Amino acid sequence: MRHAHGLLLSIDVGERTATTEPIDDVLTEFIGGRGLNTRLAYDRIPFDVDPLGPENRLYLSTGPMQYSRTSYTGRMAATAVSPLTNGICSSNAGGFLSRNFTGAGYAAVEIVGQSDGLLAIHVREADEDGTPNVTFEPVPDLAEAETSAVSEYLGEEHDLEPENVACIGPAGEHEVRFASIMTSDTRAFGRGGLGAVLGSKGVKALTFAGDADPGIDIEWPGDAGEVHREAATSDHIMKRQGTTSVTELANAVEALPSYYFSERSFEGAEGISGDRVEEKKYKKGTCSQCAFACKLPTRDEATGIETEGPEFETVMAFGSNAGIDDIVDVMGANELCDELGMDTISCGDVVSMYLAAEDEFGNATLVHSLVEQIAYREGVGDKLAEGVHRAHEEFGVDDWTVKGLAFSGHDGRQLNGQGLAFATSNRGADHMYGEFYPYEYPLVGKEDALDPHGLEGKPPKLVAKENRNAVLDSAVVCKFSRGTVTDDRLARLLDTDYDTLLEMGARVVELERAFNNARGFDRGDDSLPYEIDGFEDALSEYYSIRGWNDDGTVPGYEKADVPAVSGD
Template identity: 80%
Template sequence: MRHAQGPLLTIDLTDRTVSTEPVDDRLAEYIGGRGLNTRLAYDRIPFDVDPLGPENRLFLSTGPMQYSRTSYTGRMAATTVSPLTNGLLSSNAGGFLSRNFTGAGYGAVELVGESDELLAVHVREADGDGDPGVEFEAVPELREATVPAVSDRFAESHGLEAEHVACIGPAGENGVRFASVMVSDSRAFGRGGLGAVFGAKNLKAITFDGDAASDVDIEWPDDAGDVHREAATSDSIMKRQGTSSVTELANEVDALPSYYFSETSFEGASGISGDRVEEKKYRKGTCSQCAFACKLPTRDEDRGIETEGPEFETVMAFGSNAGVDDIVDVMQANELCDTLGMDTISCGDVVSMFLESEDEFGNAELVHSLVEQIAYREGVGDKLAEGVHRAHEEFGAADWTVKGMPFSGHDGRTLNGQGLGFATANRGADHMYGEFYPYEYPLVGKDEALDPSGLEGKPPKLVAKENRNAVLDSAVVCKFSRGTVTDGRLAALLDADYEDLLALGGRIVELERAFNNARGFDRTDDTLPYDIEGFEEALSAYYEIRGWNDDGTVPGYDEGRVAGVADD
């Protein structure tokens, strides 16, 4: 099986020391990316760790596909214990950092400890004598610097453009529980608060540079060229509108969360639709090596706003869910989150929650003010920075989260299989973990489409999707490759039997679940704030397919006997 290359680089921020160790056996078994990170986290992070304490660790890695030149591979993975959900969380980000990471020559990087002053860490490929080439730089002048300001600083002082930098903005330093680690300025390791983990460690940025990847010789099958060619020639609407292209479809089928989830359609949807986004797009945008080019550089000259996006989830969170019907207002909220370093979904949802409590839906000026208050923990922003789950009672609002993570779009009250996927996902209410919604809109062919109503027959499909996505996140391959990176092509690219890959994906999901079980998670956390007919029966069927206990725990998790985990 093809897998990532290189040793594990451990960076101790407390002592400012580094060490390397081989992880060839782990790479051979888990490919790289999310799979490798999950196994390393299971082995090395204490189950009772404080997410914002020095014993929490954060892992960064890529997979074998980042050594190729094919499309959908400009991504990398990050894993830690989330300060938002309190469980193990993996995230991945696009942009251009992944190949600079492989250039440094490491299979994974582990961050541990915490610095006594604000630091940047610069990672270069090892020299001929084996020196890891890691530089620790105190950067007190970057205290509460925005993401673009950090990139500008390292471009000027080190010749490292934004494509080399992973950093946090003020939100991460201020412990906003949904702060992101930003890469290439506008791409995010989002959802679970990885930026707050950086901030707790007093790590402002980490950069990567080198040419070690040129020494990795992997022979790729013809499928890699076929994938790249089809990405280049595709006429997908996503090339013009990104994921915002689904906005009006979601609205038409009553799957667009609106007015802090009180409704499932929005009368102002046309004002925040994919067409409106396309009107503001001024050039193509992409990730490293990708010919699909679905990114959205947008600008509004009248308001002086320039950003990347918004994608559908941001349109939902800062548009329909906030009662805002002007795409430029959503663009401004998107740009503020990128600049300050926050997840747009979690931020938009908690802002929408506050708007409901104040009867201020549609007040875009207040939305933008709240985003800044949250990032700096000023005024009411200090409480909102804790996220929906921790703040909802104070504002008399419903808790629209699963496992503490606020909901993304593709409403499960209409798309019932996606609703089940929100509940089972180890990350929480995240649409990309099981990614069931394409079958229920549908966004796939008639032969794959499913009736959105009900859950009959859906648990096996959900298990297979979660397993496949775990493999994609380990490879690391963009999920927008749907329809191009077929099952057969994925198997060929990774030089593995497809069923074996699905089994590996299942082990990764199970390791995440076992880690969370050890932190107290069980069936009571696989819940929804709304009813779906047959939900409890479907949830039990899901557990049975996975071979788990009916209480949502993995057999043997409390005795270290979890399947696929050996005492070695």
């Protein structure tokens, strides 16, 4: 089975040390990316760790596909214990960082400890004798600097491009629980608050560069070229509208959360649709080596707002869920989140929660003000920075989260299989973990489409989908490769058979679950704020297929006395 190569670089930011160790056994079993990160986290992070404490560890890694030049491979993975959900959380980001990270020569980088001052950490390929080349630069002048300002500084002082950089904005420094790690200025390790983890460690930026050779001679199968060619020649609507191409479909089938989840369709959907985004797109955008080019550089000439996106989930969170029907207003919120370093889904949902409490739906001026207040923890923003789960009671509204993670779009009350996927996801209410919604809109061919209503027959398909996504996140391959990187192609690219890959994916999911079990998570956390007929039976079937206990725990793992999601 093809896998990433290299050492683990462990950086202690408190001690200002950098050491390496071999991890060949873990790489052989878990490929790279999310799988590698999960195994390392399980072995090296204490189960009772404070997510914002020095003993939490943040892992960054790529996979074997970053050695290739084929499309859909411009991504990498980040993993830590989430300050938002209190469980293990992996997030991945696109852009151009992955090849620069690979060039530094490490299979994975681990950040541990806590600095007494704000740092930029520069990682370069090791010296000839193998000594790590890591520099710790105090950057007090970058305190509360926005993403683009960090890039500008690193460009002027170190001749680096935004694609060499992973950084946090003011939100990460203020430990906003859904702060992102930003790269290439506009790409985010978004879900789970990993930016707050870096902020708690006093790390403003990490940079990677080098020309390290992994020391392996890979003969890629012809599939790599075919994937790249098909990505280049495809006439897919996502090349024009990104994920916002689904907005009006979601609205038509009543799967578009609106007015803080009180409704499932939005009368103003046309104003925030894919057509409106396409009108604002002024050039092509892509990730490293990818010919699919589905990114959305957008500009509004009248206001001067320039951003990348918004994608569908941002349109939902800051558009329909906030009662806002002007794409320019959503673009403005998107730009603020990128500059300040916050996940647009969690931020948009908690802002929408506040609008519901204050009867202020549609107030774009207030929305933009709240985004800034959250990033700096000013005024009401201090409470909203804790996220929906911790704040909802104070504002007298319902808790629209799973495991403390705010909901993305593709409403499970209409797309019932996606509802089950939200509940079982070890990450929380995230659409890409199980990614079941394409079968239920449907966004797939008739032969694969499923009735959106009901759960009969869906747990086995959900298990297989979660396992496959764990493989993609370990390889690392973009999930928008659906239909191009087929099961057979994926197996050939990774030099094994498909069943072996799914078995590896299942181990990743199980390790995540076991880690969360050790922190107190069980069946009670696989719950939804709404009812779906047959849900409990389907959940038990899901556990049975995975070989887990009916209480949602993995056999043989002991639980610690740690609450699943802290309300403090």
